[in-house]
Amino acid sequence: MxxxxxxxxxxxxxxxxxxxxxxxxxxxxxxxxxxxxxxxxxxxxxxxxxxxxxxxxxxxxAKQNQKAILITTTKTEKGEFDHYVEVTGSVLSKKNVIISAETGGRVLEVPAIEGMRVTRGQVLARIDSETIQRNIDELQNNLDLATTLYEKQKRLWDQEIGTEVQFLEAKNRKEGLERSLASLKTQLDKTVVVAPFNGTIETVQVRLGELVQPGSSMFQFVGESDLFIEADISESYIGVLSKGDSVDVSFPSINQELKTKVSAVGAIINPNNRTFKVEVFLPNLPQVKPNMISVLKIKDYENKSAVIVPAYLILSDNKGDYIYTVEEGVSKKHYIKRGRTFDDKTEVLEGLQGSETLVDKGFREVGDNFKVNISQQ
The missing domain is CATH 1.10.287 (Helix Hairpins)
Known part of the structure; x- marks a missing residue:
């Protein structure tokens, strides 16, 4: 036949x-x-x-007459395997403050606008100071008179003329007026609202001509120093992350990366999303601004001598996970126990020694004990 x-x-x-x-x-x-x-x-x-x-x-x-399948191969890796938690964080500033009016009056000038970057001491707004200035002028005249009376009373007292009470009353009146004048001058200074430190105007909450009272909110101001990154981490990582852990940070918008550390770990779980807060220290970088999006990679696991294979080569059936190796021109099916997976690489806990040759391209066409031809490309 x-x-x-x-x-x-x-x-x-x-x-x-x-x-x-x-x-x-x-x-x-x-x-x-x-x-x-x-x-x-x-x-x-x-x-x-x-x-x-x-x-x-x-x-x-059947084995002798089976057609060989053309494949490519790759090697298992044996070395350090690191697993990271990847989360999105936001850059915040510890100098995120609301600047309020410290004295009452009508707003005469608002040179600050939203998004404006300012330096420490730069004028943000001016409040009408006419009433305070008039009180200062009046008080200055009274102080000049009180100073003159005090000086005369002191000369008399030095000559043992007059009573000690007269001398002390003149002195007390002069010093009281000096304190009142200093207080009014402080109020006058507060009619000029200035930036407390270098930063950015986030929102302007006051308008030209508006009447403000002490404590009225005028600006939301964010400083450019003391920045940090805040992120929400799943509660499943409680106990895994701790203060001082290494963190790889990347900023997609500026294509910049850096390595830093966890500066604080929250102790409260948010009941709405089952996460806790993590703060990451951020050095002073000119390009990094508050509210910028960042990606955090926090190492939560490492194995110094792991067997590592490409994750896409692992297949599954009813018995479990398996992978194909090549031995003497024949594909072999090896059941494995997989560990963690990160960055398209999987840690193999059992089933491989780390020196095997794996079937790469063509791994879905082969089976156990199939003849294979290894492409030289």
Missing amino acids: KASLKFLPITILMLVAYGCASDESVEAKKAKLEELRTEASTLQTSILELEAEIATLDPEY
Whole structure:
């Protein structure tokens, strides 16, 4: 039977050649060709069925006649495996303050606008100070008189003329007026609202001509120093993260990366999203601004001598996870116990030693004990 099947293609070619050499019409030749194709299809089906039967009765014969599958390979890695928690954080400032009016009056000038970057001492607004200035002028006149009376009374007292009470009353009046004048001057200074430190005006909450009272909110101001990153971490990592842990930080908007540390770990779980707060120290970087988005990679696990394989090569069936290796030109199925996965790499806890050659391209076409040809590309 096997010998007859080998001559089948030759027989078909002879029949086709004979048909072409005859003087039959084109339609007759087409019909003959279709008939031969049907016969060839029937014979091919019979061949496949017979091969399957032989493979069942004689597995060694099946292995010898199995077509090799073209694959590429890759090596397992053995070395340090690190797992990271990746979360999104936001840059905040400890100098995020509301600037309020410290004295009452009508707003005469508001040079500050939202988004404006200012330096320490720069004027943000001016409040009407006419009343305070008049009180200062009046008090200054009274102080000048009190100073003159005090100086005369002191000269008399030095000459032992007059009473001590008169001298002390003149002195007390002068000093009282000096304190009152200093207080009014302080109020006058507060009519000019200035930036307490370098930063950015987030919101302007006051308008030109508006009447403000002491304590009225005027600006939301964010400083450019003392920045930190705040992120929400799943409660499943409680006890894993602690103060001082290393953190890799990246800023997608400016394509910048840095390494820093966890500066604080929250002790309260947010009941709405089951997370806790983590603060990360941020050095002073000119390009980093408050409210900027960052991506945090916090290491929560490491294995110094792990067996590592590409995650996409791991398959699963009813028995568990497995991966194909290559041994002497044959693919072998190895069941494994996987560990953690990060950055498309998986830690293998059991099943591999770390020196195996893995089936890479073609890993879905092979099976256990399949012949393979390794591509040289």
